[in-house]
Amino acid sequence: MSEQLLVTPLHALHTEVGAKMVPFAGYDMPVQYKLGVKKEHLHCRAAAGLFDVSHMGQLRLIGDNAAAFMESLVPVDIIDLPAGKQRYAFFTNEQGGINDDLMVTNFGDHLFVVVNAACKEQDIAHLQSNLPEDVALQIIEDRALLALQxxxxxVVLAxxxxxxxxxxxxxxxxxxxxGAECYVSRSGYTGEDGYEISVPADAAEALARELLADDAVEWVGLGARDSLRLECGLCLYGHDLDPTTTPVEASLLWGISPSRRADGKRAAGFPGSELILEQIKTKQVSRKRIGLIGLSKAPVREGTKLFDAQDNEIGIVTSGTYGPSIAKPVAMAYVNIEFAVLETEIFAEVRGKKLAMIVSKMPFVAQSYFRG
Structure with a gap:
């Protein structure tokens, strides 16, 4: 199986340290290391975790109109994104759904874009099919991507x-x-302070080893990456977001820039804008993404059906795990809008039993981003 999979520049290092490798988005990726998922999770919350995220897509958009072009595909202000700043964005479709979420950085001479591994090929095709003649798209294939969180x-990176x-x-x-030129952003996917580091592929192992030489740093795999992001209320594309889900349903209004809303200076102009802006204006959606905390110890997994007290089916879990930081089951779900109210009790069907859960504010664990 692994022979058919792509590998990252750090693959040999993962196997050297005894990582458990699994197929993920077409790559052979480390799901956990010798510490195990729970200890990796807690170590990242207490000290520093190192993640290999080189499977994600790294792209450059070059040209005077690169920002205007990008803005035509996302409901986010890219034209006024200052040099040296990064912004969260998502590609929308004509039905108002989300085709992928991504990060856009303005490095002054180009836009640096990072897209999800599972959507990489379709995102590149989407950009290429809409690309104006005066904007160039470069697919970066000679760099790895590390996250130190x-x-x-x-303290470690400084x-x-x-x-x-x-x-x-x-x-x-x-x-x-x-000794290598890196693109560094102070951001990440764990809710913790930290950095994402794009490093030349041939320098990735040396950088990883230097970081790991610090006693504060441990490798963290995909398993803990998932539980860390879920505790901090961060969506995973293909699970909590998909082409049939609008940003309003997904509770991602904060990701739509004021300048791109109905009364903004550059409103509309992105795919599905009419439907999305109407949903913002009327607040009329039939379902909503919510957070759930379990009242029992049993984790509630993706795909679990949700019910009200009268046994009516009202929604479905899109991400779920046991949250090591709070020692409680946590989940994200979509429910009928009338149940998207804090402190509402609803029930998850697990192996024939109905387990009580409470609609709760996200993040479940406070985010610790460094804002100065």
């Missing part, structure tokens, strides 16, 4: 280059780390 991440300590959440710079 946790409360000690800044030992390699003190410049990173001056960054705040969503800042991005080019700088030298372990």
């Amino acid at each position: 946790g409360p000690k991440a800044a 030992k390699l280059n003190p410049e990173v300590a001056n960054m705040v959440f969503m800042d991005a710079i080019k700088c030298q780390l372990a």
Whole structure:
């Protein structure tokens, strides 16, 4: 099986340290290391976790109209994105659904775009099919992507280059780390302070080893990456977001820039804008993404059906696990709009039993981004 899968530049290092490898988005990826998922999760919350996310797509958009072009595909302000800043965005479709979520960084001379691994090919095709003649798309295939996450991440990385300590959440710079030019953003997918580091593929292993030489740093695999992001209320594309789900249903209004809303200076102009802006205006949707905390110890997994007290089916879980940081089951779900009210009790059907859960505010664990 692994012979048919793609590998990241750090694959040999993962196998060297005894990682358990699994197929993920067409790659052979580490799901956990010798510590195990729970200890990796808690280590990231307490110190610093190192993640290989090189399977994700790294792209460049070059040209004076790159920002305007990108803005035609996402409901986000890219034209006014300052140099050295990063922004969360999502590709919408004509039905108002979400085709992928992504990160866009303005490095001044180009836009640097990171897309999800499972959507990489379709995202590239989407960009290419809409690309104007005066904008160039470069697919970056010679760089790895590392994430260093946790409360000690800044201290660890600043030992390699003190410049990173001056960054705040969503800042991005080019700088030298372990002798290689890296693109570094102060961001991540765990809810913790930390960095994402695009590094030349041939320098990735040396950088990883240097980071791991610090006692504060441990490898963290896909298993804990998932539980960390879920505790912090962060969506996973293909699970909590998909082409049939609008940003309003997904509770992602914060991701739609004011300038792109109905009364904004550059409203509309993105796929599905009429439907999305109407949903924002009327607040009329039939379902909503919510957070759930379980009242029992049993985790409630993706695909679990949800019911009201009268045994009517009202929704479905899209992500679910046991949250190691709070020692309770946590989940994201979509429910009929009348049940998307905090403190509402609803029931998850697990192996024939109805388990009580409470609609709860997300994030379940407070986000710790460094804002200065």
